[in-house]
Amino acid sequence: MNLDQALQTFLVEGRELLEDMESALLVVSAEADPSESVNAIFRAAHTIKGSAGLFGLDGVVAFTHVVESLLDQVRDGSVVLDDGLVSLLLACGDHIGCLIDAVDEDRRELAADEAATGATLLARLHAQLNRPAAQQPLVAQPVQEAGFERRAPASEGGEGADHWHISLRFGRDVLRNGMDPLSFLRYLATLGRIEHVVTLHDAVPPLEALDAESCWLGFEIAFKSDCDKATIEGAFEFVIDDCALRIVPPRSRVAEYIALIGNLPEEPSRLGDILVRCGSVTAHELDAALITQRQGEPSELLGCILAGQGTVAPQVVEAALAKQKQVKETQSKESQSVRVDADKLDRLINLVGELVIAAAGANLIARRARNVELQESNSTLAGLIEEVRDSALQLRMVKIGGTFNRFKRVVYDVARELGKDIELKVSGEDTELDKTVVEKIGDPLMHLVRNAIDHGIDSAELRAARGKPPQGTVALNAYHESGSIVIEVSDDGGGLNREKILAKAIDRGLVDAGKALSDSEIYGLIFEPGFSTAEQVTNLSGRGVGMDVVKRNITALRGSVGIDSTPGQGARVTVRLPLTLAIINGFQVGVGKSVFVVPLDMVDECIEFTAEPGHDYTDLRGQVLPFIRLRELFDIAGAPAARQNIVVVKHMGQKFGLVVDALMGEAQTVIKPLSKMFAQVQGISGSSILGSGDVALILDVPVLMHQATQVRQAAASHPVGASAAAA
Amino acid sequence: MSGTARTLALDGELTIYRAAEVCELLKTALAAPADLELSLAGVTEMDSAGVQLLMAAKKSAMASQRALRLIDHSPAVLEVFEMLDLAAHFGDPLLVPAAPH
Numbered sequence: 001m002n003l004d005q006a007l008q009t010f011l012v013e014g015r016e017l018l019e020d021m022e023s024a025l026l027v028v029s030a031e032a033d034p035s036e037s038v039n040a041i042f043r044a045a046h047t048i049k050g051s052a053g054l055f056g057l058d059g060v061v062a063f064t065h066v067v068e069s070l071l072d073q074v075r076d077g078s079v080v081l082d083d084g085l086v087s088l089l090l091a092c093g094d095h096i097g098c099l100i101d102a103v104d105e106d107r108r109e110l111a112a113d114e115a116a117t118g119a120t121l122l123a124r125l126h127a128q129l130n131r132p133a134a135q136q137p138l139v140a141q142p143v144q145e146a147g148f149e150r151r152a153p154a155s156e157g158g159e160g161a162d163h164w165h166i167s168l169r170f171g172r173d174v175l176r177n178g179m180d181p182l183s184f185l186r187y188l189a190t191l192g193r194i195e196h197v198v199t200l201h202d203a204v205p206p207l208e209a210l211d212a213e214s215c216w217l218g219f220e221i222a223f224k225s226d227c228d229k230a231t232i233e234g235a236f237e238f239v240i241d242d243c244a245l246r247i248v249p250p251r252s253r254v255a256e257y258i259a260l261i262g263n264l265p266e267e268p269s270r271l272g273d274i275l276v277r278c279g280s281v282t283a284h285e286l287d288a289a290l291i292t293q294r295q296g297e298p299s300e301l302l303g304c305i306l307a308g309q310g311t312v313a314p315q316v317v318e319a320a321l322a323k324q325k326q327v328k329e330t331q332s333k334e335s336q337s338v339r340v341d342a343d344k345l346d347r348l349i350n351l352v353g354e355l356v357i358a359a360a361g362a363n364l365i366a367r368r369a370r371n372v373e374l375q376e377s378n379s380t381l382a383g384l385i386e387e388v389r390d391s392a393l394q395l396r397m398v399k400i401g402g403t404f405n406r407f408k409r410v411v412y413d414v415a416r417e418l419g420k421d422i423e424l425k426v427s428g429e430d431t432e433l434d435k436t437v438v439e440k441i442g443d444p445l446m447h448l449v450r451n452a453i454d455h456g457i458d459s460a461e462l463r464a465a466r467g468k469p470p471q472g473t474v475a476l477n478a479y480h481e482s483g484s485i486v487i488e489v490s491d492d493g494g495g496l497n498r499e500k501i502l503a504k505a506i507d508r509g510l511v512d513a514g515k516a517l518s519d520s521e522i523y524g525l526i527f528e529p530g531f532s533t534a535e536q537v538t539n540l541s542g543r544g545v546g547m548d549v550v551k552r553n554i555t556a557l558r559g560s561v562g563i564d565s566t567p568g569q570g571a572r573v574t575v576r577l578p579l580t581l582a583i584i585n586g587f588q589v590g591v592g593k594s595v596f597v598v599p600l601d602m603v604d605e606c607i608e609f610t611a612e613p614g615h616d617y618t619d620l621r622g623q624v625l626p627f628i629r630l631r632e633l634f635d636i637a638g639a640p641a642a643r644q645n646i647v648v649v650k651h652m653g654q655k656f657g658l659v660v661d662a663l664m665g666e667a668q669t670v671i672k673p674l675s676k677m678f679a680q681v682q683g684i685s686g687s688s689i690l691g692s693g694d695v696a697l698i699l700d701v702p703v704l705m706h707q708a709t710q711v712r713q714a715a716a717s718h719p720v721g722a723s724a725a726a727a
Numbered sequence: 728m729s730g731t732a733r734t735l736a737l738d739g740e741l742t743i744y745r746a747a748e749v750c751e752l753l754k755t756a757l758a759a760p761a762d763l764e765l766s767l768a769g770v771t772e773m774d775s776a777g778v779q780l781l782m783a784a785k786k787s788a789m790a791s792q793r794a795l796r797l798i799d800h801s802p803a804v805l806e807v808f809e810m811l812d813l814a815a816h817f818g819d820p821l822l823v824p825a826a827p828h
Contacts, residue, residue, distance in 0.1 A: 170775075175743045180774040185810060199811040204779050207754055207787035212746035217775055219811070 007103075010051045014100045017044040019405075021093050025086050026408045038081065041089070042071040048096060050231070053190045059110075060099045061190060063118060066125045067092045072226060073129065085128065087416070090409070092121055162250045163195055164225060164232060167260055169218040171242040176213055179239055185219065188235050192225020198274045220274045342435070345396055352385075352392045353583060353670035359385050360667060360691030386668065389583055398438055400478050400487070401429030406442070407449050411474060414453045421471045422457055424449075428478035433485045437577055440557055441487070444550045448489040448573050449474060451547070456491035456571055466568055468492060481576075484559070484601070490572035496523050496565040523563045523571075527551040558685050560702045562652060576652065586669030586688065588696065589647055590662035592636045595696040597669050597688055598658065602649050602701050606663055609644035618646065618657065626708045627657030633683065633707075651701050656708035658699070667691075671698060683707070732762040732796070738769025741777030741804075749777075753784045757795075763788060768799035773807045785817060 021044035028037040045068045052060035073079040098114050110118065170181050188194060200218035229247055236245050246263065248256050359382055366374040404426045415422040457472035464470065477488040498519060505511045505525045529548040554561045559577035586597035611618050617626045627646055641661035648657050671686045685700035735756045741749065756763055788795035797819045805821060808814050814821055
């Protein structure tokens with residue numbers, strides 16, 4: 001086995017387990033029956049510790065062990081999982097994450113502050129552990145025994161001690177295979193407490209006959225642990241083929257031990273002594289059982305004892321069932337998903353992109369050659385390529401739920417910090433979007449959520465005065481809408497203060513004092529760069545710090561952001577993002593000799609060019625439709641074509657037109673980013689290569705719309721425009 | 728009981744890597760007709776193979792009616808003895824360091 005690979009797997013799994021642990025911690029206090037979640041939390045810590053032990057990551061083991069001990073007490077009910085403890089455990093989860101990161105980065109020592117955090121946490125954990133320590137054994141013990149009282153302690157069926165009895169005989173080759181039996185015992189000690197060990201030296205020959213590199217040792221171990229049998233067996237996984245391992249569960253009938261003795265190579269009487277020394281059975285029980293056995297026919301009676309006891313201890317049955325179920329589940333999971341490197345996926349998407357371009361080229365040639373058969377086969381090919389493209393892109397789609405769930409923790413922490421009672425409602429977590437988008441949207445969303453908590457949710461007194469429930473709500477929602485994904489962050493707080501924002505904006509010179517602005521335009525001002533740089537923003541009822549950064553990040557993803565608010569009732573920030581950053585369905589239009597691409601999802605309709613004389617808007621079925629002449633915008637030479645067209649584009653519920661010379665139809669468009677030199681160019685979001693090899697520019701609709709809106713505003717303030725709109 | 732005790736000091740690793748070598752060393756030491764004291768003060772590491780060697784040496788010594796005493800257990804040896812509960816088996820007094828770690 002490649003240890004490096006195994007370590008990588010451990011790191012990945014460790015982080016996943018920590019995520020599970022965190023989400024379980026966040027729901028546990030709200031659950032009526034928390035046992036399931038508590039078990040999940042315990043399992044996570046336990047598994048991390050176990051795997052870390054295998055890799056000799058002592059730091060991780062040492063810390064996690066304390067966490068696990070505390071969780072164990074929570075599990076048996078002797079410690080109550082209250083709010084404080086949840087916070088502590090969340091912090092512990094973070095610290096384990098730190099430790100795992102340190103392993104990943106190959107750092108031997110933690111940074112000073114991390115080490116200090118660890119020490120503080122350990123101290124707090126120990127404080128929690130010690131609190132109930134005095135009464136814990138007294139409470140826990142009787143409860144456990146009560147469950148088994150029904151069994152009459154029959155003479156031959158008396159029960160053994162409440163620890164596991166492990167009988168180990170190592171094979172001759174264990175040492176030669178590079179494994180040291182001692183290290184397994186050390187690992188075992190991390191799973192519980194080794195109460196007693198008897199080292200069997202019977203097989204060890206005298207020095208003269210000794211092959212010093214063979215293993216002759218055996219151990220009888222009394223082991224106290226809450227692990228199941230599979231876990232204990234797991235400790236010996238690496239030598240399982242090379243040793244004889246027998247495990248007798250706690251409180252097994254004495255007959256079990258007798259059977260064990262029968263199966264072991266050593267003298268029964270000696271083994272009996274060993275079991276007594278381990279405290280697994282008492283001498284009296286052993287004698288009684290052995291006498292019973294001797295009275296009858298030995299072979300039959302051993303069987304009788306075994307049959308008579310009917311059941312094995314409940315732990316064994318439970319463990320066996322759980323194991324079976326687990327195996328089944330992992331099998332079905334394995335067959336359902338494959339882990340693939342993101343790099344490989346990116347390469348595939350790139351290739352598909354090239355394929356799309358090549359196919360467009362082939363299609364063009366086929367049309368030019370006027371070969372019907374070729375055209376026909378090309379169209380079949382095009383259909384297939386489209387499907388390949390869609391499924392390739394689908395591979396990169398991930399559910400947004402994972403991102404949303406991260407915010408549960410943010411809400412929990414920030415709300416606590418601010419002393420507000422806030423619930424996070426999540427919906428639409430199954431909505432899928434491109435992995436690269438998901439990765440980049442995390443930070444802006446985080447900002448929005450923090451803002452909603454910090455500035456959005458009003459204080460408890462204010463909420464009471466407004467007749468709202470004391471618990472504030474921040475909601476995250478996601479859904480698909482015409483080729484984009486919409487993510488909403490809403491709160492039921494005080495909403496935005498329209499007047500204050502407007503005053504501030506005028507003060508800062510962002511808008512002219514006399515200008516009439518719609519509500520949404522005013523709210524939109526908070527995303528302006530000049531608006532939110534200073535502290536004044538915070539004393540303005542305001543949302544603010546860094547909203548312009550949020551907008552910039554979202555725009556960089558070819559997305560847009562808007563805000564909508566009802567005073568006193570709350571606010572809702574709407575983020576729209578393209579589903580993918582790689583390939584879109586485009587609508588090609590021509591202006592002069594240039595070709596532009598409009599994302600097809602945004603194209604509403606195409607109409608013949610008309611215009612109100614002298615103005616940049618037209619009458620679309622009684623509505624003012626502002627438009628942009630692309631020829632003028634991009635300064636393209638040549639006279640307009642005889643029959644121009646308007647492409648009506650719709651974005652965020654608003655429409656505007658693009659005046660073009662020719663409509664060239666839809667085509668798949670592979671988006672190639674523009675080089676940095678063109679980063680400042682407004683209105684272009686990328687480029688694409690046409691089948692002919694020419695370059696087409698992809699229009700940035702949101703930016704163009706902004707320009708068109710300004711046109712409309714000019715129109716609205718213009719008397720002639722007003723009459724035209726009424727017409 | 729024969730003769731005065733000889734002392735053999737084992738040091739370094741008492742592990743599988745040196746098992747064959749130490750085995751020969753012990754055989755030679757036990758060939759002499761005298762009790763043997765094994766000083767373990769210099770043992771830095773001990774594994775199962777080391778434990779076996781000590782057990783085998785003890786068996787050989789007993790078979791030829793001689794005593795094998797282990798003295799000056801190093802911390803590494805003490806740790807293993809404690810884990811495997813071997814003190815009683817060898818029956819030699821263990822000197823527990825004043826401030827065990």
